[in-house]
Amino acid sequence: MSEYATGVAPAGRSSGEVVKRRVVGLVTGALGAAIVVSLLVAVEWAVEVADYILPQELDQYGIVSHEVDGLVGILIAPFLHAGFAHLMANTVPLAILGFLAALRGLGRFFVASLMIIIVSGLGVWFLSPPGLTVGASGLVFGYFGYVVTRGFFDRHLLDIVLGIGVAVLYYSLIWGVLPGQPGISWQGHLFGLVGGVFAAWTLRRRRRATKRTEIGQPA
Template identity: 35%
Template sequence: MWVIFLFQINGYETNGCYGVIPRTFVGLKGILFSPLFHSGWKHIISNSIPLAFLSFLALLMYGRLAYYVIFFGWIISGMILWLIGNPPFLDEIASCHIGASSIVYLLASFIFFSGIIRKERGLMAISLVIILLYGGMIWGMVPQEILPQLKSDVGNNPISWEGHLSGFITGVFFAYLFRRIGPQKEQPKWEQENYYDPREEQLWQMYQEHEQLKNEYIESLENNHNIEDKDSSHS
């Protein structure tokens, strides 16, 4: 996306919109290209820093799975944006949605919810970091028409809350879909199949010996008591 942006600022203008134009045939190409185009320096920098950090975390914690999440999440979030962007009850005209913020929201929600769902301590710690650093991103999914005080411009264009919401939904979906792939909560040894610990066998033998001695002692007490009863009856 930086290569394309450098071409843009050096006069290589692209004709038309390469972003998602909701519910239009021409806007379908934006599903592939929209994250690569940005409206200005502020726009691309505001996306690049969290994108680099979250990509690093995803690759560090999930390895190859992170590539699948980014690739398929890129496509699916773009499709959702194409469907829900510029809803008629809020916008009369469908605009051109560009920027990698949908991928940022995709990774943030995937990392956060994966840690919660898997209940693995290391991943839950990462989830806490995500909520501390990016918890405020939740407001980026609220339509500005509903809360005008949240109105914000990135570059020369208003933010695409629909793109943010699309990425967020896709991240949650992948967190649940891939919940059994990658790092998992460590299962206690005693709950693992075919678990065997020789110390447990020793403890079981000791318990059995103890129970046998206890039973023998109780039996001897009962025998002694019976003998005393007989002697007292004879006397």
């Protein structure tokens, strides 16, 4: 007698239990994503408050284009802003897109965030005119690119639908990658987007071919 994959729930586990586990996993993932992104936004605001209160301006530690010392700012610049108006403009999209990016796993979210920060920061350092660049816009554009393309690389239907929805709602972000308004780092936006797509491709879940064995076959 041979055993074949039938597509039914494993013995002793009803389809209702499987659905329940998936729902619990989704709720747990959403809660974890909400907590992590809330902490991220809280840190952004805490740093800006400190910058406002302290006599020394923290913005000086941002990315200084073409300066070797300015490379350190790549990891710091996403947490610095040129005033509260700048921070408020980034807060809502950062919270929404960051939550959606973290929804499918915090481990992938942290790695994706680091990739986006580095790619965006290097783009700013190499291509921006001499000067200082700060702000979380690179992360915002990176999370946008990550969420929109993740489902296609993973071949995951829910993520594809989510990505299409985000693309429809935030399509206007695309214009931010083009040279335009003075004082706005389109380089950070463009390479943040590139970093998000790169992270989605790099962290895609590779589907491994499963080898099914038949048990009880005669020798």
